[in-house]
Amino acid sequence: MKAEFGPEAPETRQVIRMAERHPDIRTEVHVIRGSMRTLTEIYLLGPTASISSEPFEEFPAVEKVIRIRERYRTVGRHEGQAEAVGFEYNGVHFSQDSFFLFPGVCAVDTRENLEATFRALRAAGISTTRAGAYKPRTSPYDFQGHGAKCLPWTFELAGKYGIRVIAMEVTSESHVDEIHDALAAAGNPTGVMLQIGTRNAQNFELLKSVGSQQEFPVLFKRGMGITLEESLNAVEYVASGGNHRIVFGLRGMKTNLGDPHRNFVDFAMVPVVKRLTRMPVCIDPSHSVGKRTLAPDGLTDIHHVTAQGVIAGANMVLVDFHPNPEEALCDGPQALTPPELEHFVRDAQLVRDAYLQRLKLKNELG
Ligand code: PEP
Ligand code: MN
Numbered sequence: 265m266k267a268e269f270g271p272e273a274p275e276t277r278q279v280i281r282m283a284e285r286h287p288d289i290r291t292e293v294h295v296i297r298g299s300m301r302t303l304t305e306i307y308l309l310g311p312t313a314s315i316s317s318e319p320f321e322e323f324p325a326v327e328k329v330i331r332i333r334e335r336y337r338t339v340g341r342h343e344g345q346a347e348a349v350g351f352e353y354n355g356v357h358f359s360q361d362s363f364f365l366f367p368g369v370c371a372v373d374t375r376e377n378l379e380a381t382f383r384a385l386r387a388a389g390i391s392t393t394r395a396g397a398y399k400p401r402t403s404p405y406d407f408q409g410h411g412a413k414c415l416p417w418t419f420e421l422a423g424k425y426g427i428r429v430i431a432m433e434v435t436s437e438s439h440v441d442e443i444h445d446a447l448a449a450a451g452n453p454t455g456v457m458l459q460i461g462t463r464n465a466q467n468f469e470l471l472k473s474v475g476s477q478q479e480f481p482v483l484f485k486r487g488m489g490i491t492l493e494e495s496l497n498a499v500e501y502v503a504s505g506g507n508h509r510i511v512f513g514l515r516g517m518k519t520n521l522g523d524p525h526r527n528f529v530d531f532a533m534v535p536v537v538k539r540l541t542r543m544p545v546c547i548d549p550s551h552s553v554g555k556r557t558l559a560p561d562g563l564t565d566i567h568h569v570t571a572q573g574v575i576a577g578a579n580m581v582l583v584d585f586h587p588n589p590e591e592a593l594c595d596g597p598q599a600l601t602p603p604e605l606e607h608f609v610r611d612a613q614l615v616r617d618a619y620l621q622r623l624k625l626k627n628e629l630g
Pocket of ligand 1: 370400485
């Protein structure tokens with residue numbers, strides 16, 4: 265619908281009635297908040313192949329009729345659909361044009377370490393971070409995260425250091441309630457982006473439950489052993505539930521062909537996901553590479569793959585950081601240390617600037 269016609273507008277109702285006159289067609293109405301404007305989209309679901317788009321195109325309140333061929337219709341960027349889905353959360357604007365670094369602990373361990381982390385971030389001018397309270401681990405004997413009991417001081421410290429958004433993994437619906445309750449009890453000093461980890465990429469019930477709430481945006485990490493198409497269909501579960509505030513994360517693929525990295529780095533997919541969908545794209549160089557090895561040029565592999573994702577237009581970088589990696593209870597070997605943070609931040613910004621200049625050059629040369 266044209267921007268001035270919202271979901272309740274009589275014109276919108278009229279289009280819905282027109283659509284539902286066709287046998288076996290049902291409709292869904294979605295409100296899409298783009299970076300420039302908010303649009304109401306009416307989906308026709310069912311046997312649409314034989315329906316002519318003309319009568320809809322002739323309807324004055326209709327901006328555009330788009331025939332969807334891909335199955336991920338809400339997150340997808342379909343033919344003629346230029347508008348990307350950007351969103352605002354806790355004062356931070358995420359879109360396919362934005363750029364934020366999210367350095368932080370893989371898992372919250374002690375109050376001292378978390379405070380040292382937030383202090384280092386503030387010094388580096390960063391107000392977006394990651395912090396795991398619920399850790400899905402390969403072995404049941406490994407540290408599983410402190411769970412709900414670390415949330416009160418995690419949120420309190422985040423507020424104290426001006427953190428606006430924490431990416432935090434949830435592995436069950438009850439974690440979302442625990443996060444909501446702890447944030448409310450602390451007076452909402454910060455925000456949380458619910459992270460769906462690669463191991464839960466096809467946990468459809470979890471996807472439906474984070475999709476049916478509107479409070480928190482979602483960072484969906486691509487499944488490590490499924491196709492991109494399957495991951496896009498999976499993330500559609502979140503969007504089809506009504507929550508369109510989603511960032512799509514790349515974190516490497518599980519295969520020995522990526523050795524000696526922990527996962528096969530897949531950041532060549534940044535522009536692909538931006539082309540196929542309207543979501544901002546995040547990269548996770550830490551879980552892709554898995555260690556802090558240096559290349560002969562003195563930069564770590566983590567720096568190098570971050571640069572590869574950022575030069576290709578990544579909108580968000582999730583990166584492990586720990587003030588004392590040898591004390592970390594999870595993924596210490598891949599964590600950046602305090603002396604490395606400034607270098608990492610400035611290096612990433614340098615590459616981001618180079619990406620923006622690449623866009624300028626393209627526009628100059630047409
Ligand atoms: C994480 O980010 O802490 C994590 C477990 O990532 P992934 O789901 O990509 O393995
Ligand atoms: Mn980890």
